[in-house]
Amino acid sequence: MRLPKPAIINQTKAIGLSKSFLFFNFNENDIAYICTPLYHSAATVLGFFNTIDVGATILIGRKFSARAYFDEVRKHNVTVIQYIGEMCRYLIRVPPNDLDKVHKVRVAIGNGLRPDIWEEFKGRFNIPLIAEFFGATEGTTGTWNILNKPGCIGRWSPLTRQFGPPRGVGSFLVRHDPITYEPIRDKNGRCVLLKPGEEGLFISGVPEYITAFYKGTKEMNEKKIVRNAFKDGDVFFNFGDLFYLDKHYYMYFRDRVGDTFRWKSENVSTREVSDAISTLPFIQDANVYGVQIQGADGRAGMAAITFNHGISVTTELLQQMYRKIEHELPSYARPIFLRILNEQIVTQTMKHRKIELVEEGFDPNKVTDPLYVLDNLAKTYVPLSLDNYSQVIHSKL
Structure with a gap:
């Protein structure tokens, strides 16, 4: 397991991410519930900053409690909940009761909801929309599932891959070496784009104003960079995660490169x-x-x-x-x-x-x-x- 690194969040990134919830018509009438530490970017940069941006109300829980979670949601008329990691799995393990569907939640936003419990969580608690995203605090882009597609983290079609921050630079899924987990290069030394039905790495362009991802050594930052991916001089950020692309261009998270072993x-x-x-x-x-x-x-x-x-x-x-x-x-x-x-x-x-x-x-x-x-x-x-x-x-x- 990789140890945490201090990631750099400049004002451009902070302001941009504070608009993320507009995908879901997040507005001043919403009440958001967050019970994860504010020193993590998901809670602060996404949850807290988006709330400030539209003038909504935010309810900050002291800690996560699976048994008390929806009691809090009902008590405060919460309309937007934010989840992370294995939180949803713990929620569905709480014994069912007649109040499970009695709440005002219209959207659950987060990352890490496993496909094997996606439908169960959505159905049991009657969540109209689950908005799963993928990103990294130090990354240069991210993906959103705004289509309520179970299990996926977004769509990467030939058109959409050219858009999103950083504009004009694009983000790509590329083939990888299964031994080294580095991008595969063709005979010209360029990265090879993923085809539907394959697994590969997600890389996104690095704009000129970003000179470092972490507060640390040059070597630490260089490990995340892919240079000359498609042309001389281009620079891409390697998220270090594996994704599967289906025939409809939906992306599915497969694994973190660091979370594999050889046997x-x-x-x-x-x-x-x-x-x-x-x-x-x-x-x-x-x-x-x-x-x-x-x-x-x-x-x-x-x-x-x-x-x-x-x-x-x-x-x-x-x-x-x-x-x-x-x-x-x-x-x-x-x-x-x-x-x-x-x-x-x-x-x-x-x-x-x-x-x-x-x-x-x-x-x-x-x-x-x-x-x-x-x-x-x-x-x-x-x-x-x-x-x-x-x-x-x-x-x-």
Whole structure:
């Protein structure tokens, strides 16, 4: 997991982003509810600045509480809610009640809503419009799903790719090397545009007035730059994220480049694995990452899992999980290890933390949570303890 970097937000970017909610007729009669930290750009630059711009009302929650969330929304007649990360997943895990659809919310704006719960969240709480966006605080453009298209983060047609900030420079989806995750170059040394049905990197032009993305070293900023992409001298910002483009030019977020690992000489997407596990009805959430095994190349998959309230680990549930994973994922992408958590470790913006989990790995000497290891012969996951730990790490996984 990448550590945070201090991103630069100049006045041009701040003013431009403060107009974002106009897509949804955000006006002085709206009441917006935000319960994420104001030191994050989603809350401040989008939520707070857009509210100031039109003279609307903003309700700032002290903290996010899944159980109290819609009580607050109803109490204050909120019309616009802003979500981020895994917030919506926690909301749908709260037991249903007769008041779920009783509110005045007309649009939910945010990023990070997973496709596997999109329709469930929208339907259960009767949200008329979900406006998913993609962007980065340090980036030079962004995308918006203003068409209520489930799962997508915007549209990238031959026409629309030429518009949006920075004007005249454009943003593009380009093919990437699956090993290095760098843009692929053709025989002339230029980037290759993505075709419908392919996955690739999102890059956007850097206007001359932007000289740095981060408050840091030149090397830190240079890592995000793609030069001479389509002609000599052009400069593009590489978001470092993978997207899928369908035949109708809708864009779908696939994974962060940093959230992949290699196992059995294959690249494994942590998001793909997490999405597969999370569709099981008894799973609340799954945080997937790679862990090192002594003497093995690459990293083996491991999933830190939380169950829905009142659910405990049973032999039958472990067998169901095995069958689901076997059916949904190729052999190299199937998690070798499971760690059962009482609650997920997340950032203040509801994003999974991986650093501590990766460092602790699957060693029972370090991990007090229940651990399980894949057993293909038994077609299930079996307990991993000090008794069989040595046997596991010396076996051929």
